[in-house]
Amino acid sequence: MSPLKTSFPKGKMKIVILESISQSAVESFKKAGYTQIEQYPGALSGEELDEVLKDAKVVCVRSKTQLTEEVIQKAKKLVAIGCFCIGTNQVDLDAANKAGVCVFNAPFSNTRSVAELVIASAIMLIRRIPDKDKAAHAGEWDKDSTNAHEIRGKKLGVVGYGHIGSQVSILAEAMGLKVFYYDVENKLPLGNAEEVTDLKTLIEDCDLITLHVPGTNGTKNLFDKQVLSWFNKGQMLINMSRGNVVDIEALKTALEDGRIGGAAVDVFPEEPKNKAEKFSSPLQNISNVILTPHIGGSTEEAQWNIGLDVSAKLIKYIESGSSIGSHSIPELSLPKMEDTHRILHIHKNVSGVLSEINSKISKLDVNILGQYLSTNIDVGYVVLDIAKNDSLDTLKELRQIEHTIKVRILY
Numbered sequence: 544m545s546p547l548k549t550s551f552p553k554g555k556m557k558i559v560i561l562e563s564i565s566q567s568a569v570e571s572f573k574k575a576g577y578t579q580i581e582q583y584p585g586a587l588s589g590e591e592l593d594e595v596l597k598d599a600k601v602v603c604v605r606s607k608t609q610l611t612e613e614v615i616q617k618a619k620k621l622v623a624i625g626c627f628c629i630g631t632n633q634v635d636l637d638a639a640n641k642a643g644v645c646v647f648n649a650p651f652s653n654t655r656s657v658a659e660l661v662i663a664s665a666i667m668l669i670r671r672i673p674d675k676d677k678a679a680h681a682g683e684w685d686k687d688s689t690n691a692h693e694i695r696g697k698k699l700g701v702v703g704y705g706h707i708g709s710q711v712s713i714l715a716e717a718m719g720l721k722v723f724y725y726d727v728e729n730k731l732p733l734g735n736a737e738e739v740t741d742l743k744t745l746i747e748d749c750d751l752i753t754l755h756v757p758g759t760n761g762t763k764n765l766f767d768k769q770v771l772s773w774f775n776k777g778q779m780l781i782n783m784s785r786g787n788v789v790d791i792e793a794l795k796t797a798l799e800d801g802r803i804g805g806a807a808v809d810v811f812p813e814e815p816k817n818k819a820e821k822f823s824s825p826l827q828n829i830s831n832v833i834l835t836p837h838i839g840g841s842t843e844e845a846q847w848n849i850g851l852d853v854s855a856k857l858i859k860y861i862e863s864g865s866s867i868g869s870h871s872i873p874e875l876s877l878p879k880m881e882d883t884h885r886i887l888h889i890h891k892n893v894s895g896v897l898s899e900i901n902s903k904i905s906k907l908d909v910n911i912l913g914q915y916l917s918t919n920i921d922v923g924y925v926v927l928d929i930a931k932n933d934s935l936d937t938l939k940e941l942r943q944i945e946h947t948i949k950v951r952i953l954y
């Protein structure tokens with residue numbers, strides 16, 4: 544029998560980094576021994592993306608690069624995807640799962656940055672600063688206090704009381720706002736925040752509404768024409784979640800009608816892929832509207848921490864098989880054992896695969912020292928530790944098992 548194959552050499556593992564991800568990630572990969580790193584400043588798509596992913600083991604993206612089913616299926620060598628942001632809606636998670644590709648994100652490294660910008664935007668809107676700013680730039684000295692208010696004592700409605708929504712809630716209370724929230728899940732109210740179980744009531748009762756839901760099929764056009772019609776007293780809207788959560792044409796109408804008194808919008812249904820592409824939106828040049836180029840999480844602090852967080856998860860997965868934090872294949876972590884070889888087997892979740900793996904190994908007279916299995920509806924993930932010094936062509940044997948998706952020998 545041929546000797547046991549060892550892990551893929553780190554120096555040959557191509558890591559593709561798109562969208563100007565922080566150098567903290569690049570440094571982490573290099574420090575860990577990964578030298579084949581390809582970096583691109585913006586997002587890629589189409590043939591260009593397929594080409595760079597053809598032989599990539601890992602791809603690192605932010606919110607812009609669309610990793611669709613087609614892209615994932617073509618990237619045959621891909622082992623893991625890192626979303627260096629919170630949102631994972633740019634990745635077809637189901638396709639990644641079925642292809643045995645592990646997807647990680649940074650669930651809270653930019654939470655504080657977004658929350659701070661929400662508070663800043665709330666003050667700017669309620670003081671009507673966008674119009675004052677424009678006027679001052681145009682040479683006009685407008686000191687009129689009409690319709691300019693303090694945020695102290697105002698009611699803030701948070702839609703989506705997760706990491707960001709609850710962080711906003713804490714900062715807002717410190718500024719003297721009264722916080723109400725609406726969430727589809729039962730959430731612990733922080734401080735003096737109060738849950739409102741009906742979205743219409745939340746909108747009608749609050750002065751400012753801020754959106755912090757994820758981009759999913761369920762939240763697409765959540766704020767459609769009908770929901771926006773519940774704004775009828777000049778309430779302000781802040782959207783730092785995802786562009787397609789709000790019907791942008793209906794928002795434009797409500798702003799022009801004055802039913803919505805102002806808006807801070809950081810995310811758009813169509814966003815440029817890079818600096819060179821022009822940005823256009825129906826919300827441009829409307830009074831009391833702040834438009835920002837999807838920078839809620841774009842602070843040096845957040846980007847640096849995201850770089851460290853996601854690169855660490857990717858390195859751990861590549862080197863130990865730990866998929867804790869995965870948004871695709873099942874989560875699993877097996878402590879490292881001395882004097883073992885570790886094999887990862889990802890397969891379709893159909894009955895009999897585990898016994899087939901074990902039968903192959905037992906026929907080869909190899910002692911199994913550790914074995915973890917975790918499954919989701921479509922995929923099973925097995926981490927196997929076998930005694931060192933045994934000699935077999937394990938990889939080949941295990942790849943032959945029906946329903947196998949991916950097999951890797953780590954060490």
Ligand SMILES: NC(=O)c1ccc[n+]([C@@H]2O[C@H](COP(=O)([O-])OP(=O)(O)OC[C@H]3O[C@@H](n4cnc5c(N)ncnc54)[C@H](O)[C@@H]3O)[C@@H](O)[C@H]2O)c1
Pocket residue numbers: 629630631650651653654657702703704705706707708725726727728730755756757758761762765783784785809810837838839840841
């Ligand atoms: N603008 C930016 O730069 C920026 C930065 C970070 C995150 N984001 C966006 O913000 C989103 C939220 O981030 P998070 O970390 O708070 O996520 P999270 O998962 O911690 O919280 C999301 C909350 O929304 C709730 N929710 C889901 N569907 C809902 C619905 N239909 N109605 C009401 N509540 C609903 C969930 O139950 C959860 O509590 C991210 O998914 C991302 O899209 C944007």
Ligand SMILES: O=C(O)[C@H](O)COP(=O)(O)O
Pocket residue numbers: 605606607627628629630631653837838840841
């Ligand atoms: O999901 C996120 O964390 C934000 O939308 C930030 O995305 P970005 O990294 O593309 O700025």
